[in-house]
Amino acid sequence: MKRWFQSKSINTPSPVGAALSYLMLGFWAFLIIFPLYWLLVTSFKISSQVTEGPFYLPFVDFKPSLDAWKYILVGDLSRDTLRNLSNTVIVAPISALIALALGGTAAYALVRFEYRPRVGAILTFIGCVVLSIIVINLGVAWQIALAVSAAAFIILLQTIGRRFKRALGNNDIAFWMISQRMLPPVAVVIPIYILFQRLHLLDTYAALIITYVTSNLPIVIWLMRDYISTIPIELEECASIDGASRYRIFWSIVLPLAVPGLVATFLFVLVFTWNEYLLALFLSSAKVQTLPLTIVAQNATRGPQYWNMSVLILIMIVPVIVIAIVLERYITRGLLIGAVKG
Amino acid sequence: MGWALSLLIEFIIMNTQTEESRPSRLHSVISNAADRLAGSVFILPTVLALLFLSLFPLIASLYVSLAKFDIAPGGFKLTFVGWDNYKKLLVGSEGTHFLGKFAPGTPLTWIVFGGVVIALAIFLARYLLNARVSIGGLIGRVLLALGSGALTWMLVHTLWNGGRLGTASVTLVYVFVGIFFQYILGLSLAMLTVQNLPGRRFFRVVFLLPMMITPVGVAYMFRMLTDTSKGPFTPIWQALGLVDFSWVNNAWGARTAILIADVWQWTPFMFIVLVAALESQSIEPLEAATVDGANSWQIFQHITWPAILPVSMTLILIRLIEAFKIVDLPNVMTNGGPGTATQSLTFHAYINWRALDIGASAAVAYMLLFLVTFFAMIFVNLIRQRTVETL
Numbered sequence: 001m002k003r004w005f006q007s008k009s010i011n012t013p014s015p016v017g018a019a020l021s022y023l024m025l026g027f028w029a030f031l032i033i034f035p036l037y038w039l040l041v042t043s044f045k046i047s048s049q050v051t052e053g054p055f056y057l058p059f060v061d062f063k064p065s066l067d068a069w070k071y072i073l074v075g076d077l078s079r080d081t082l083r084n085l086s087n088t089v090i091v092a093p094i095s096a097l098i099a100l101a102l103g104g105t106a107a108y109a110l111v112r113f114e115y116r117p118r119v120g121a122i123l124t125f126i127g128c129v130v131l132s133i134i135v136i137n138l139g140v141a142w143q144i145a146l147a148v149s150a151a152a153f154i155i156l157l158q159t160i161g162r163r164f165k166r167a168l169g170n171n172d173i174a175f176w177m178i179s180q181r182m183l184p185p186v187a188v189v190i191p192i193y194i195l196f197q198r199l200h201l202l203d204t205y206a207a208l209i210i211t212y213v214t215s216n217l218p219i220v221i222w223l224m225r226d227y228i229s230t231i232p233i234e235l236e237e238c239a240s241i242d243g244a245s246r247y248r249i250f251w252s253i254v255l256p257l258a259v260p261g262l263v264a265t266f267l268f269v270l271v272f273t274w275n276e277y278l279l280a281l282f283l284s285s286a287k288v289q290t291l292p293l294t295i296v297a298q299n300a301t302r303g304p305q306y307w308n309m310s311v312l313i314l315i316m317i318v319p320v321i322v323i324a325i326v327l328e329r330y331i332t333r334g335l336l337i338g339a340v341k342g
Numbered sequence: 343m344g345w346a347l348s349l350l351i352e353f354i355i356m357n358t359q360t361e362e363s364r365p366s367r368l369h370s371v372i373s374n375a376a377d378r379l380a381g382s383v384f385i386l387p388t389v390l391a392l393l394f395l396s397l398f399p400l401i402a403s404l405y406v407s408l409a410k411f412d413i414a415p416g417g418f419k420l421t422f423v424g425w426d427n428y429k430k431l432l433v434g435s436e437g438t439h440f441l442g443k444f445a446p447g448t449p450l451t452w453i454v455f456g457g458v459v460i461a462l463a464i465f466l467a468r469y470l471l472n473a474r475v476s477i478g479g480l481i482g483r484v485l486l487a488l489g490s491g492a493l494t495w496m497l498v499h500t501l502w503n504g505g506r507l508g509t510a511s512v513t514l515v516y517v518f519v520g521i522f523f524q525y526i527l528g529l530s531l532a533m534l535t536v537q538n539l540p541g542r543r544f545f546r547v548v549f550l551l552p553m554m555i556t557p558v559g560v561a562y563m564f565r566m567l568t569d570t571s572k573g574p575f576t577p578i579w580q581a582l583g584l585v586d587f588s589w590v591n592n593a594w595g596a597r598t599a600i601l602i603a604d605v606w607q608w609t610p611f612m613f614i615v616l617v618a619a620l621e622s623q624s625i626e627p628l629e630a631a632t633v634d635g636a637n638s639w640q641i642f643q644h645i646t647w648p649a650i651l652p653v654s655m656t657l658i659l660i661r662l663i664e665a666f667k668i669v670d671l672p673n674v675m676t677n678g679g680p681g682t683a684t685q686s687l688t689f690h691a692y693i694n695w696r697a698l699d700i701g702a703s704a705a706v707a708y709m710l711l712f713l714v715t716f717f718a719m720i721f722v723n724l725i726r727q728r729t730v731e732t733l
Binding site: 031050129133218230 | 384397398401403527534539543548549550552558559563564565566567571572611614615617618625649653659666667670692707708715
């Protein structure tokens with residue numbers, strides 16, 4: 001009787017514990033799978049079957065039809081779908097990888113180095129930026145305005161900027177970075193649109209990738225900072241005594257040990273960029289549209305075309321699921337075990 | 343846009359800063375020049391990228407929020423109007439929409455408000471009686487007390503007795519109730535799936551699925567699911583005698599539906615980060631504790647919890663910032679209704695924006711920015727620092 005409640009090892013639950021665990025896991029899995037099942041069923045319905053009431057089982061309740069799938073994949077919408085799918089496939093992984101590379105190094109830097117940006121320098125910089133924006137708005141040519149404000153900045157930095165000795169620390173830098181995500185996209189899209197319009201980058205991959213990288217950098221930095229700070233510093237000290245450079249330490253010690261965190265973070269950024277809607281709506285007009293735009297476009301004047309939406313949503317999640325299954329094995333226990341022993 | 347020049351300027355600042363930066367504990371063994379520059383090399387690309395794309399929108403939308411936006415021949419025209427957009431939100435015609443409809447106070451109102459005021463007074467008094475009082479700390483705490491007091495005042499007058507929540511309060515409800523359930527569920531599921539159970543990898547992948555659906559897609563999916571006459575739960579509604587009842591017409595019913603969708607969608611975010619955190623825990627302390635006869639609650643409390651606390655704090659902060667921006671779910675599921683009962687702040691900004699009142703929209707967005715900053719500052723300076731540093 002007692003062995004039912006006894007666990008065999010630290011990480012293996014007792015039989016009763018395992019049964020309870022499965023019960024709870026199964027319950028939550030049902031809550032997740034049922035809505036997805038409903039999407040799948042809906043994708044095989046025609047419009048009257050959706051509007052006339054709930055039908056649950058294909059062939060039993062209703063006669064499934066491939067109309068929506070045909071419409072999306074080989075019919076009228078197929079050119080749009082395939083173009084937008086390939087755009088999404090290009091933009092999302094590239095943005096995620098760049099964000100991971102930049103954010104990973106910055107996170108490491110924020111954990112292991114000490115930065116002391118001076119308040120005086122920052123305030124002078126912001127002041128000069130505001131000044132140049134106002135001056136440009138007043139009609140002065142931007143080249144002159146920027147040259148003048150740059151000169152003013154350097155002079156002020158050498159004079160007034162030096163008087164404010166108060167300096168900020170790493171935590172303030174990190175907070176500044178995460179605060180970049182606080183403005184809602186509705187407020188940000190118009191300035192970003194104007195910015196890329198001036199750079200003649202609208203409707204290009206570059207615009208989407210640059211925007212996605214910068215908007216996801218703060219998340220990468222914050223998540224990676226926590227993972228990297230769990231890596232024992234002793235390893236780095238040993239390597240450093242053996243003569244390894246900073247870059248080598250980062251590349252061959254920190255990165256391999258941070259793999260679980262990197263994988264989890266990559267997955268997030270990939271998913272966020274894969275699914276992003278509002279910025280894509282503004283920055284792309286035809287050539288580089290992504291799939292979320294196709295989904296929203298199915299909300300026509302006749303009301304939402306749920307069957308088409310379901311097909312598109314299912315098409316969108318399949319690649320991400322494959323990537324998640326492949327990557328999941330890297331988020332495993334024990335990468336750190338044994339590293340410190342030697 | 344001469345951003346190249348401003349990048350150059352920033353490069354100069356960074357260089358002047360990193361002269362002072364030094365590797366914290368290794369610095370005695372680092373000698374060569376490349377290594378001394380490592381501090382800037384690691385962080386500079388990120389700082390430049392963020393400055394390039396974040397500073398301009400921030401300043402530009404601040405300016406727009408102080409202006410009136412008009413379509414003009416060949417583009418648009420901005421007329422500076424000062425605080426008008428903000429005044430309209432706080433005391434003017436948009437006041438009930440933004441802050442809510444204030445109801446006359448009941449005894450309960452005064453009891454709750456009085457309780458909060460006393461708590462804040464105690465909080466301030468305890469800090470003042472402390473030996474180490476700094477000006478910055480004092481200003482921060484006074485602002486915290488005033489802000490919380492004002493928010494409580496707003497909530498106690500709009501929550502009951504015929505009051506109506508404004509978009510600010512509705513957003514707070516979404517954020518705090520949502521994050522609470524997401525964290526609890528995410529942590530429980532993570533603890534369950536790090537156990538050595540056959541099939542746990544299957545569960546992990548399944549639990550990740552909701553996050554992978556595009557937010558607009560989730561919103562339309564839940565609009566299908568919550569339909570009381572054609573959705574899959576219709577038989578249940580009928581059995582409960584609720585078939586004529588539409589949750590869309592009930593303010594709290596509609597909010598609950600949106601919260602359920604939000605929790606469904608974002609629990610995976612908490613879940614997967616917590617799984618990675620639990621997995622990267624080293625196993626020796628756990629084994630040692632088991633050998634010493636600690637029970638599983640003690641192990642959780644003294645070993646696991648401290649280990650995942652920093653990651654948890656980061657997660658909650660990120661979700662706090664993201665959740666304030668909720669817009670797709672109310673927009674698609676209820677269209678903000680009944681009335682304005684399910685509108686979030688971003689949705690409010692979006693409505694103004696659709697009406698081409700870009701200035702008012704930017705003002706709402708900036709009010710949202712103040713609210714998020716308020717809560718994020720409290721979180722980072724008081725809660726995160728206290729919990730993470732006392733370990």
